[in-house]
Amino acid sequence: xxxxxxxxxxxxxxxxxxxxxxxxxxxxxxxxxxxxxxxxxxxxxxxxxxxxxxxxxxxxxxxxxxxxxxxxxxxxxxxxxxxxxxxxxxxxxxxxxxxxxxxxxxxxxxxxxxxxxxxxxxxxxxxxxxxxxxxxxxxxxxxxxxxxxxxxxxxxxxxxxxxxxxxxxxxxxxxxxxxxxxxxxxxxxxxxx
Amino acid sequence: xxxxxxxxxxxxxxxxxxxxxxxxxxxxxxxxxxxxxxxxxxxxxxxxxxxxxxxxxxxxxxxxxxxxxxxxxxxxxxxxxxxxxxxxxxxxxxxxxxxxxxxxxxxxxxxxxxxxxxxxxxxxxxxxxxxxxxxxxxxxxxxxxxxxxxxxxxxxxxxxxxxxxxxxxxxxxxxxxxxxxxxxxxxxx
Numbered sequence: 001x002x003x004x005x006x007x008x009x010x011x012x013x014x015x016x017x018x019x020x021x022x023x024x025x026x027x028x029x030x031x032x033x034x035x036x037x038x039x040x041x042x043x044x045x046x047x048x049x050x051x052x053x054x055x056x057x058x059x060x061x062x063x064x065x066x067x068x069x070x071x072x073x074x075x076x077x078x079x080x081x082x083x084x085x086x087x088x089x090x091x092x093x094x095x096x097x098x099x100x101x102x103x104x105x106x107x108x109x110x111x112x113x114x115x116x117x118x119x120x121x122x123x124x125x126x127x128x129x130x131x132x133x134x135x136x137x138x139x140x141x142x143x144x145x146x147x148x149x150x151x152x153x154x155x156x157x158x159x160x161x162x163x164x165x166x167x168x169x170x171x172x173x174x175x176x177x178x179x180x181x182x183x184x185x186x187x188x189x190x191x192x193x
Numbered sequence: 194x195x196x197x198x199x200x201x202x203x204x205x206x207x208x209x210x211x212x213x214x215x216x217x218x219x220x221x222x223x224x225x226x227x228x229x230x231x232x233x234x235x236x237x238x239x240x241x242x243x244x245x246x247x248x249x250x251x252x253x254x255x256x257x258x259x260x261x262x263x264x265x266x267x268x269x270x271x272x273x274x275x276x277x278x279x280x281x282x283x284x285x286x287x288x289x290x291x292x293x294x295x296x297x298x299x300x301x302x303x304x305x306x307x308x309x310x311x312x313x314x315x316x317x318x319x320x321x322x323x324x325x326x327x328x329x330x331x332x333x334x335x336x337x338x339x340x341x342x343x344x345x346x347x348x349x350x351x352x353x354x355x356x357x358x359x360x361x362x363x364x365x366x367x368x369x370x371x372x373x374x375x376x377x378x379x380x381x382x
Contacts, residue, residue, distance in 0.1 A: 026221040030221070033224075034216055034217055038213040055227055056231075058224060127211065131211075146204055146205040146208050174204075177204070
């Protein structure tokens, strides 16, 4: 999986895009959109909601692009916008209620992946289900810490919470993930598909 | 697997191996179209929000003037052109009393206090919120009175004395307004 921060953008292309060049902006979109959507989908968990946030994120990205000064890699800059958008949604009481009511679609994604990806390991399907069993906030913390490489301080700052919030969320999420890989009878009943 | 998960790097590796999107959810043209649609709907929402806010403010102003403005007007000027100050009286149980208004700054406080003293101690029925407001104002008045006494004894800071007197005037005026609203509400029941 290519992460946003690993994507290298040609400087000339970036200059053109910052100056408002349509073709350069299109090329940036093609380069950055898949990783952006993937990050958002992992943080939020719902396909339709992820596409909404993706649209918002990319619109903000293009609005602010002329102000980009190149102090950080473009991918890291876009990642920050995307994560802030996701956390804004996760913090909203309305969205929280919506996320609780709608089933997470990770399990379906994993099954489809298992069908179309040769050698797709069963452990990964289990991991998808385990991730789906986490609360949205815990899932976001796990993803930011484990995959995106955020520190506890950075996570706490992004969430506007204390350092212990990040640590306790991660510890609890690890405990729940471990529980998913314990013998079948101790699993939550909703794991059966 | 359990052992694997206990090692952070392994969990991170597993998470990175999860299936991911290989293409944007929709093409560049559709992205631009959706962006324009959102911008238009955002502008419309902002417009309707400001219209709603304006309408709410207008309704509030009208309601306030209907509730308080109208009954005040007769009290402002008596037919002979003199101020109604000090001529307050209780018409009967539950009746509305006129409120002294348009007072000169110096005599105003005393007159308002006389009017407040003429009110019954406990109106028939009031909301807890109103009582809390009255109690709060009365407490603050008592506090300011104490400070005023102390300042008068010291005679050290005339500016502070003036500020306290000004605050006292404002508090008495606020108290009078709240009590007047209470009296009106009581009479309309």
